[in-house]
Amino acid sequence: MDLKTRLEKREAKIGVVGLGYVGLPLAVEFCEKGMYVLGIDNNPKKVEMLNAGKNYIGDVDDAKLKKSIDEKLFEATTSYDKVAELDVIYICVPTPFTKNKEPDVSYIISAAECVAKGLRKEQLVILKSTTFPDTTEGIVQPILEKPGLKVGEDFYLAFSPERIDPGNKKFTTSNTPVVVGGVTEKCTELACMANQIIINLVVPVSSPKVAEMEKLLENIFRSVNIALVNELARFCDRMGGIDIWEVIDAAATKPFGFMPFYPGPGIGGHCILIDPYYLAWKAREYDFHTQFIELAAETNENMPFYVLGDIRRALSEVGIPFEKARVLILGVAFKRDIDDTRESPALKVMHFLQERGVKDIIYNDPFVPKVENNGMTLYSQDLTEKTLKSADVVVITTDHTEYDAEFILEHAKSVVDTRNLTRKAKKNLDKVIKLGSGNRY
Numbered sequence: 001m002d003l004k005t006r007l008e009k010r011e012a013k014i015g016v017v018g019l020g021y022v023g024l025p026l027a028v029e030f031c032e033k034g035m036y037v038l039g040i041d042n043n044p045k046k047v048e049m050l051n052a053g054k055n056y057i058g059d060v061d062d063a064k065l066k067k068s069i070d071e072k073l074f075e076a077t078t079s080y081d082k083v084a085e086l087d088v089i090y091i092c093v094p095t096p097f098t099k100n101k102e103p104d105v106s107y108i109i110s111a112a113e114c115v116a117k118g119l120r121k122e123q124l125v126i127l128k129s130t131t132f133p134d135t136t137e138g139i140v141q142p143i144l145e146k147p148g149l150k151v152g153e154d155f156y157l158a159f160s161p162e163r164i165d166p167g168n169k170k171f172t173t174s175n176t177p178v179v180v181g182g183v184t185e186k187c188t189e190l191a192c193m194a195n196q197i198i199i200n201l202v203v204p205v206s207s208p209k210v211a212e213m214e215k216l217l218e219n220i221f222r223s224v225n226i227a228l229v230n231e232l233a234r235f236c237d238r239m240g241g242i243d244i245w246e247v248i249d250a251a252a253t254k255p256f257g258f259m260p261f262y263p264g265p266g267i268g269g270h271c272i273l274i275d276p277y278y279l280a281w282k283a284r285e286y287d288f289h290t291q292f293i294e295l296a297a298e299t300n301e302n303m304p305f306y307v308l309g310d311i312r313r314a315l316s317e318v319g320i321p322f323e324k325a326r327v328l329i330l331g332v333a334f335k336r337d338i339d340d341t342r343e344s345p346a347l348k349v350m351h352f353l354q355e356r357g358v359k360d361i362i363y364n365d366p367f368v369p370k371v372e373n374n375g376m377t378l379y380s381q382d383l384t385e386k387t388l389k390s391a392d393v394v395v396i397t398t399d400h401t402e403y404d405a406e407f408i409l410e411h412a413k414s415v416v417d418t419r420n421l422t423r424k425a426k427k428n429l430d431k432v433i434k435l436g437s438g439n440r441y
């Protein structure tokens with residue numbers, strides 16, 4: 001039976017390489033449609049947990065995962081031995097950057113090499129990891145063709161970027177449209193068919209390069225707009241008398257042509273901070289400098305340093321020398337209501353404080369019980385009256401929904417608010433230095 005028929009009959013076996021924030025929800029969605037999924041991850045701990053029915057991704061429903069395992073629709077393994085038994089293989093491995101902010105596509109290369117060993121005719125490989133244009137055709141395709149198979153004839157290859165928004169309850173895998181660009185028309189057609197099993201709207205584009213660039217545009221769009229409001233927040237602080245948050249809320253009443261973005265302590269996560277550098281790096285190969293994009297990255301990356309300035313100011317106002325201060329960081333996840341600390345600006349603030357001689361740093365995060373950060377191992381403290389009172393300054397770096405601004409302000413000596421959490425408070429506002437507020441309250 002050819003692949004098209006197997007997809008139509010929903011008899012295709014699915015492989016998901018990389019069972020993280022992207023791969024695991026994808027695997028579970030296919031199981032929900034009654035399809036068999038083999039998950040491959042080189043982290044034995046994750047594989048062990050999954051096979052025991054234990055979930056580690058917030059967006060994945062525990063019961064759905066357990067059901068998939070009990071019904072033998074899902075199994076996880078560290079081995080690529082069964083690749084030949086699969087029909088569609090999604091690659092969802094990390095694409096970080098190096099210390100000097102150059103793309104690191106070694107995970108994609110390694111996964112593609114392992115898949116190539118088992119590749120056979122009538123298989124479809126879909127790369128989902130965010131990356132620079134020409135990764136699919138320029139890097140993955142030659143690896144997969146090495147054993148002697150030809151793309152578009154023997155096997156099929158496409159790029160289909162992920163749009164999952166961890167923590168978003170409204171837009172999940174099935175109701176978030178995805179883009180697909182195949183190396184050939186048949187590659188696109190088959191990749192669309194595979195995606196349509198679990199996603200309501202699939203949008204084909206003319207090539208993998210268009211799909212790769214499209215994903216970068218989405219994230220660079222966010223980076224540039226966040227940089228713009230970060231710049232305006234700093235200007236409001238410089239000029240005084242204007243609160244950037246009020247300005248944004250007012251502008252957002254325009255029903256067309258405006259989309260609100262908010263300032264903060266910097267950008268974190270595996271996407272918006274990293275992806276602009278992927279494009280900037282690729283552009284240099286063509287003697288092209290993406291100045292606009294790099295200016296946005298620079299503006300955003302200055303924000304944790306700006307927050308340090310506010311912390312110094314807060315401490316001097318309560319009369320505590322910087323190095324002797326106890327600093328309580330509220331929220332180490334890079335955004336609200338999730339547990340992901342990758343590239344988190346809060347961790348940068350903590351690191352910079354430590355580098356500048358602050359020894360007593362504690363944190364609370366209801367989603368992150370423990371953090372390892374530049375040699376420091378810290379455990380989340382309960383957010384009690386005592387914890388708040390013990391700190392010389394409380395720094396709100398993530399506005400988790402359960403944070404109660406009134407409670408924090410009642411017990412803290414001083415507060416640096418980088419997320420506008422304190423807008424909800426009515427009392428004790430004289431304790432707050434808020435980013436972009438144009439002054440103290």
Ligand SMILES: NC(=O)c1ccc[n+]([C@@H]2O[C@H](COP(=O)([O-])OP(=O)(O)OC[C@H]3O[C@@H](n4cnc5c(N)ncnc54)[C@H](O)[C@@H]3O)[C@@H](O)[C@H]2O)c1
Pocket residue numbers: 017018019020021022023040041042043046092093094095107110111128129130131162163164165166270271
């Ligand atoms: N997290 C998001 O919100 C998000 C959204 C859109 C796109 N993306 C992109 O999706 C990709 C994956 O991101 P993620 O957040 O799921 O990463 P993740 O780190 O949560 O998961 C990746 C998984 O791949 C595994 N892995 C690494 N190398 C492997 C290999 N050679 N073979 C098998 N498994 C391997 C890791 O152990 C890990 O479990 C990245 O390119 C990212 O930019 C992420």
